[in-house]
Amino acid sequence: MEATSQPFMSQSYLNAQETATRATKNYLNSLHSTRKQPSKPLKRPVTSSISSHSKPMHPQVYRVEPIDFKELVQRLTGAPEHEVVAKSLNSLDDAAKESSSFAFDLPSSSWGDLSLQNPANLSRW
Amino acid sequence: MHGYDSSHALNHANNRNGLLTPNEKAMKKSRFAFRTKSDKDILDDGYRWRKYGQKSVKNSLYPRYIKRSYYRCTQHMCNVKKQVQRLSKERSIVETTYEGIHNHPCEEIMQTLTPLLHQMKFLSNFTS
Numbered sequence: 001m002e003a004t005s006q007p008f009m010s011q012s013y014l015n016a017q018e019t020a021t022r023a024t025k026n027y028l029n030s031l032h033s034t035r036k037q038p039s040k041p042l043k044r045p046v047t048s049s050i051s052s053h054s055k056p057m058h059p060q061v062y063r064v065e066p067i068d069f070k071e072l073v074q075r076l077t078g079a080p081e082h083e084v085v086a087k088s089l090n091s092l093d094d095a096a097k098e099s100s101s102f103a104f105d106l107p108s109s110s111w112g113d114l115s116l117q118n119p120a121n122l123s124r125w
Numbered sequence: 126m127h128g129y130d131s132s133h134a135l136n137h138a139n140n141r142n143g144l145l146t147p148n149e150k151a152m153k154k155s156r157f158a159f160r161t162k163s164d165k166d167i168l169d170d171g172y173r174w175r176k177y178g179q180k181s182v183k184n185s186l187y188p189r190y191i192k193r194s195y196y197r198c199t200q201h202m203c204n205v206k207k208q209v210q211r212l213s214k215e216r217s218i219v220e221t222t223y224e225g226i227h228n229h230p231c232e233e234i235m236q237t238l239t240p241l242l243h244q245m246k247f248l249s250n251f252t253s
Contacts, residue, residue, distance in 0.1 A: 035167050059156035059222055073170040074231055076157050077223045
């Protein structure tokens with residue numbers, strides 16, 4: 001810009017104006033453009049055993065009729081059949097065996113009736 | 126009845142830097158979801174439950190929010206939990222998600238055995 005065309009403005013003033021305009025233009029350009037974000041460092045896939053504390057994996061999904069619901073749920077989420085009941089019954093059986101003055105005769109064979117050998121029958125209760 | 130204290134063991138796992146024993150791992154991994162066509166939200170599975178929470182789950186379909194209820198097994202020292210909610214895409218279906226494995230027999234067996242076990246325990250006191 002020629003200083004002569006604008007008699008009241010000095011060259012330095014015009015230079016300053018030009019810089020300001022350029023700065024504004026740059027500012028407006030950056031506003032209207034998108035700049036790529038600096039990429040985050042990639043996370044390493046978690047493989048350690050500590051990962052077992054994170055969100056549990058997706059469950060197995062079963063479609064089940066109402067009539068079969070109880071048996072299936074017990075089969076998948078119930079205590080291991082013979083272990084729990086047999087253990088507790090055996091512990092009492094052992095206590096009984098220790099004493100001969102015990103009024104009830106408790107041979108171990110009698111506990112066979114109470115162990116879970118026919119789980120299907122139980123679901124009808 | 127069952128000697129294994131599963132909740133206690135899981136707490137100890139935190140002290141062992143997250144390393145779980147095989148049994149603890151089995152408990153954590155045991156998650157099953159069951160989908161059943163039912164009018165009732167609560168289906169009888171042979172165990173007793175206590176509700177401990179409820180949440181509105183955001184749904185992309187109608188209705189906007191679906192209720193999810195949280196239950197835990199009432200048996201002392203049993204860690205099993207379940208969640209109940211209706212499917213968003215098919216409202217007539219109830220989805221029950223179980224986590225964990227019980228460490229005690231189901232309710233019917235407990236009800237049958239408990240008086241018997243108490244009786245035996247009582248009588249065994251006289252033998253010592």
